[in-house]
Amino acid sequence: MYDVIVVGARCAGSPVAMLLARRGHRVLLVDRSTFPSDTPSTHYIHQAGLARLQDWGLLDRVVGTGVPAIRHLNFTYTGIEIAGFADPIEGVDAVYCPRRTVLDSLLVDAAREAGVDVIEDFTMADVVFAEGRAIGIRGRQRGGPELEFRSAFVVGADGAGSTVADKVGADFYVRRPAGCFIYYSYFSGLSHWGMHHRTGFGEQQIGTWPTNGGVNLLAVMRKRDRFADFRADVDGSFQEIFDQIDPALGEELRDSGVREEPFRPMRYPDNFYRRSHGPGWALVGDAGYHKDPFTGWGITDAFKYGELLAERLHEGLSGARPVDDAVAEYAKERDEASAGTFELTCSISELQLTPFYDAVFSAASHSEEYTKKFFGLIAGGIPGEQFFGRDSLERLYDEVDVPADRRVFAG
Template sequence: MSGGWDAVVVGARVAGAATALLLARAGRKVLLIDRAAFPSDTMSTLFIHQPGVAKLSEWGVLPALLDSGCPVLDTISYEVGGVRLAAPAPVMPGAPAAFAPRRRVLDQLLVDAAVKAGVEFVDRANLQELVHSDGRVTGVRFRTATGVRTEHARLVVGADGMRSRVAQLVDAPLEVSDPRASCVYYTAWTGISTGFGFHESPGNWIVRIPTHDDLTLISTYFPQDRFAEVKQDPFRHHLAAVRSTAPELYQQVCEADQVEAIIGTGDQQNYFRRGHGPGWVLVGDAGHHLDTISARGITNALLQAAFLAEELAVETADPARLDAALARFTRRRDEELTEPYQSTLELARLTVTPSRLEMLRTIAASPELTGRYFAVVAGMLGIDELFDDDALFDDDALFDDFDDAEGDLGDLDREVQS
């Protein structure tokens, strides 16, 4: 289309900025808009699993993240019902550890990389309407401080989060949905040195997440049916949950300084939306959201951006071919993200069954199984591979990954220092 964009991406955080970056690097002309003023924070406990870190590494963004002073989360632990699992963080090529960067840092790094790749970025730009022609979405109309702007595009990407305006405007139905199961509140502290990990008891899930500026976020999850009660006095319930479920952490909290107000949400939606239609596609939370207890949203958003860019790497000038590529993207999204969705729903029920405790006891007795368990948690292995003997004893493969990842960290250190 003359004078138009190959793609307009609405929403410039992990899903949108990553999608814009990849499309621009593939030679596409891309406009990226967001209604927020960047750099910008958003509600999140920030944790990125290794498959998400590997994407940042592949796209060349990880060195800048390390350079920003983001702590390297290279250990992990999990305590529940008297069982303790602890291990080095799992590694994979490109992902020497996990990270939990402030969103004003991570999202801005992705936007900067996108702009460097040729994307035009406009913040404080609020999508109002979609433009249609011959039954297709062919552009966007958005409001900025200086007025209303209309832009035409072959593809409009809705990367505008759980309450997506794009999804609303195209009337994208929920194809899978499940009731809200949990609610969450979190705070930020200085003076806590625990590393990354989680603690569970029936009805509570606690996570400690080191982030920038020597801060540790502590998040507490409660059952959704307690939300009305917890939100009356979230800080008191937060502290009570830490004291009962993670007493050693509570001792540190008593000596630490709380540096940010407690915030949280009960709006823990669980769904897959229809992912595409003529001239439009949804990525990130806009198309698929899951309870934040498994901390998968950022990683899923980065993976979806990669899937979409891969499916669009073919010739898409013909609308039918474009729509076919979008359909392949949605199928892939659903295939790859259904298992973590199901296991997240299970976790968010916050029940500790005797059979799960028994399994965790078995895992805790074996350092090898413990490592594999955390690789499952990170989304690097399927749950059916946890006790898979072939994979379990394939030491060469495990050590190859470890060597690659150690090499990655050394390379990154050198890049950061140079």
């Protein structure tokens, strides 16, 4: 009998399991994959997410894998250029983009070290209920017999297509259509490129960032209705977008870039919030709350809200309060804390700025102070309400002499 069973062992599930085990709880962690293994990802971990790894004693391990530190970011939004970096957050003065083959294995190993029972290559088939309450799971390792495990609580950390969510009947209460598709791969010969995130006219975007193994991840994004045309000539279409958005980068990609792995397509599901708590169960990570990868907040949010769920579960399991009440509070806190990131992501992932964001980002690009604040917002160190608040924007518009009739405010 376990205290908690966690289904899904990547960036949300392993931290939840590890943190609970460190508090003395008996935890089972299962995943249908074996590790190391890859999964589609932006790779990007914001400073706020790295601060969580630091608190857990894992940041040095990530850095020790040889993933390059990034301390300068280059953003372009259809003609608006903003370059720089945020102030340190809890002492973290860089960002990192580790391969998921590296990061996820590290997290699973940390869970094992904490005392978690880990079963890899395990496919969960069903959630077990008794009197309307989740009390365990059924499933099997590849080629093995069906197994059943019992627990006081079940956590679904099994991604946007969560089987746990399906089995407990978790309904969506916010849903926004996904706007784009992504193709990405890994290139050598471009080690000096650093991090670029450039959105060009014609509703298309490129991204580049260094990762493990001396390669750069290069990605392009376009609207979903252009997927068939792009797929007809992936190599040519990929190169064409770089040429159109940044001709200098396009030329260097053509002359020096060597693709080391096949292209990976990503057609993400809709942006959503799904009911993430119920009698004996909870959802965390993309299983309960998913947004477009454009802003790269998936891993960081998995860490942040995984830690929050672990804290609330510990309160319930230790008898400090009813466990279902504690987990309901987790979901409420997550929704409130993530709302700004969700709205910003849904908006700018359409690859064209609204008049509000266009006015704010354009003004910020002409202010050294607000450029620094912009990167603080991106890093998770400055709340959105602080950056986008009316008084803050009035000061920004005054500083860069934006005429009164061109000043745009939220709401």
